[in-house]
Amino acid sequence: MATCEICKQSQHKYKCPKCLLRYCSLPCFKLHKEEICTKTASSKAPEHRPESDIRVQHRQELASEPVVKTEDMVAVDKLHRLGVSSELRDLLSNPHLQQMICHLNTTTSAPGDIEVAMHEPIFREFADKCLEIVESEESVAG
Structure with a gap:
């Protein structure tokens, strides 16, 4: 910090x-x-x-x-799905998760802090749910 x-x-x-x-x-x-x-x-x-x-x-x-597309880039429609997910909203109502995300948003050592956050069950559940939403669209489309 x-x-x-x-x-x-x-x-x-x-x-x-x-x-x-x-x-x-x-x-x-x-x-x-x-x-x-x-x-x-x-x-x-x-x-x-x-x-x-x-x-x-x-x-x-x-x-x-201008956007340089990479293979890791998430399409805008998939990002929108994250924004409207009721499951993510429920997770984000957790004050501890909110505090962790705010810290990650302002930290100067994000990679290390994200690694630490991944050891917290609530953050891991949040990250897994985000990936599930984004990847489920890929499997349906592909």
Whole structure:
């Protein structure tokens, strides 16, 4: 996990909502807010938009980017099936699994952390269900 960008001693636990700088505690946040963030907030502050608008823009950006296809690439329709799976939604209602996925999404050492996560039964069940959904489409189509 990354260290606090203010004190450079502790692991970060939080991110500044204005500029996304990582910090570990309230004293570090106050120092950042008073001295640093006021200088950079205007240039880094994201404009406030509804989450649905952000999702639409993100999808449009992804659709417009050139994609180099590989054999490991999962088709968009299969990814959509992951998004609408009630079994995955049930698994994702588990707070421990949510916490693990959030950690994996922000870690700088993802391969090692994923290997550790695979030793957790709830994460392994989640990963297996994702693979089952994606691979079941391949066997039906092929």
